[in-house]
Amino acid sequence: MRIIEVKDARSKREFLEVASLIYAKDPVWVRPLDTEIEAVFDPEKNNYHSHGIVTRWLLKDDKNNPIGRVAAFINEKKAWLPAQPTGGTGFFECINDPQAARMLFDTCRDWLAGHGMKAMDGPINFGENDKFWGLLTWGFTHPSFGMSYNPPYYQALFEDYGFKKLYDQETTHINITIPFTDRFSKIANWVMKKPGYEFECFNPAKADKHISDIEEIYNDAWQNFDSFSPISKETLYEQFHEMKPIMDPNLVWFATIKNEPAAFIICLPDVNQIIKKFNGKMGLWEKLRFLYYKRKGTMNRIRIIVLGVKQKFQNHGLESVLVKKLQDYTIPSHKYVEAELSWVGDFNTKMQALHVATGGSPGKKHRTYRYIFPD
Numbered sequence: 001m002r003i004i005e006v007k008d009a010r011s012k013r014e015f016l017e018v019a020s021l022i023y024a025k026d027p028v029w030v031r032p033l034d035t036e037i038e039a040v041f042d043p044e045k046n047n048y049h050s051h052g053i054v055t056r057w058l059l060k061d062d063k064n065n066p067i068g069r070v071a072a073f074i075n076e077k078k079a080w081l082p083a084q085p086t087g088g089t090g091f092f093e094c095i096n097d098p099q100a101a102r103m104l105f106d107t108c109r110d111w112l113a114g115h116g117m118k119a120m121d122g123p124i125n126f127g128e129n130d131k132f133w134g135l136l137t138w139g140f141t142h143p144s145f146g147m148s149y150n151p152p153y154y155q156a157l158f159e160d161y162g163f164k165k166l167y168d169q170e171t172t173h174i175n176i177t178i179p180f181t182d183r184f185s186k187i188a189n190w191v192m193k194k195p196g197y198e199f200e201c202f203n204p205a206k207a208d209k210h211i212s213d214i215e216e217i218y219n220d221a222w223q224n225f226d227s228f229s230p231i232s233k234e235t236l237y238e239q240f241h242e243m244k245p246i247m248d249p250n251l252v253w254f255a256t257i258k259n260e261p262a263a264f265i266i267c268l269p270d271v272n273q274i275i276k277k278f279n280g281k282m283g284l285w286e287k288l289r290f291l292y293y294k295r296k297g298t299m300n301r302i303r304i305i306v307l308g309v310k311q312k313f314q315n316h317g318l319e320s321v322l323v324k325k326l327q328d329y330t331i332p333s334h335k336y337v338e339a340e341l342s343w344v345g346d347f348n349t350k351m352q353a354l355h356v357a358t359g360g361s362p363g364k365k366h367r368t369y370r371y372i373f374p375d
Contacts, residue, residue, distance in 0.1 A: 003103060
């Protein structure tokens with residue numbers, strides 16, 4: 001076996017295609033769009049390149065067939081925040097062979113150590129944590145758009161190498177054809193009527209204002225979490241540009257208190273229900289098919305990607321209202337039957353309580369690991 005760095009068109013293509021080998025017999029897997037993955041490594045499409053570096057490799061067998069892949073990266077805004085300088089690894093795919101996995105992890109470790117790192121987190125994204133983040137350890141069912149999926153044996157490959165749990169990421173599934181409990185609804189309805197509290201869904205004509213509000217709320221809400229780094233307006237514009245073709249404005253809501261941005265929720269239809277048929281491609285033919293399936297109502301699941309509340313408003317019941325606003329739309333529209341709340345870290349007890357309050361059921365568990373390099 002040998003490692004090669006991904007540099008040319010052929011190795012980039014093999015980096016994408018090796019996943020099809022790993023999941024050839026897995027009926028649940030949904031191949032991510034090639035353009036989504038390549039965008040991560042494109043400085044023109046991912047502004048993390050302005051404050052970080054990334055590289056990726058292929059693992060080939062003795063017959064020159066790709067049997068694994070991995071990437072390593074350093075986000076300069078976060079790398080120096082933990083107790084030890086920490087880089088990242090992600091986009092890991094590998095056959096069920098500990099030696100093969102070790103070669104991939106060793107390559108990441110050596111590269112990161114060469115750039116001054118003392119540890120690596122993974123599997124994570126060279127970008128925001130709403131996609132390509134965490135190792136699936138429980139709930140090997142249909143992955144919604146942006147959520148990581150992998151074979152069960154990956155957990156042993158990571159842990160046998162020496163990766164230790166950093167935190168778990170919990171996902172809740174909600175049947176949104178059934179009204180929430182009386183208690184949940186009463187709280188939400190009471191909060192909605194409070195003087196100075198206003199709620200509105202996404203208005204394309206006010207996109208700039210909405211994006212500014214998200215930046216303000218997000219950077220306040222998460223500022224006290226470990227390894228937090230502020231999200232930039234540039235990153236938000238990139239994300240909304242990606243979401244625009246699939247966004248349902250009625251699934252994105254904002255709350256203000258006395259005209260101050262206070263909270264937001266962003267949900268997307270689960271496009272994986274459509275793109276599963278596309279084998280990672282999104283050319284003209286796939287775009288036409290996408291529009292056809294979208295109009296046909298193929299997407300009947302949604303993913304609640306992020307819910308943020310400014311710290312000073314976190315005990316005001318805004319979360320309940322925003323989630324109920326979604327259901328007030330989804331029940332009469334008959335467009336969606338299930339919502340996935342994903343994900344919440346096991347360190348975020350307030351959001352864990354909201355997951356329980358919705359009456360949903362545990363759906364999946366992902367894990368983010370850290371490996372501290374030996375001296």
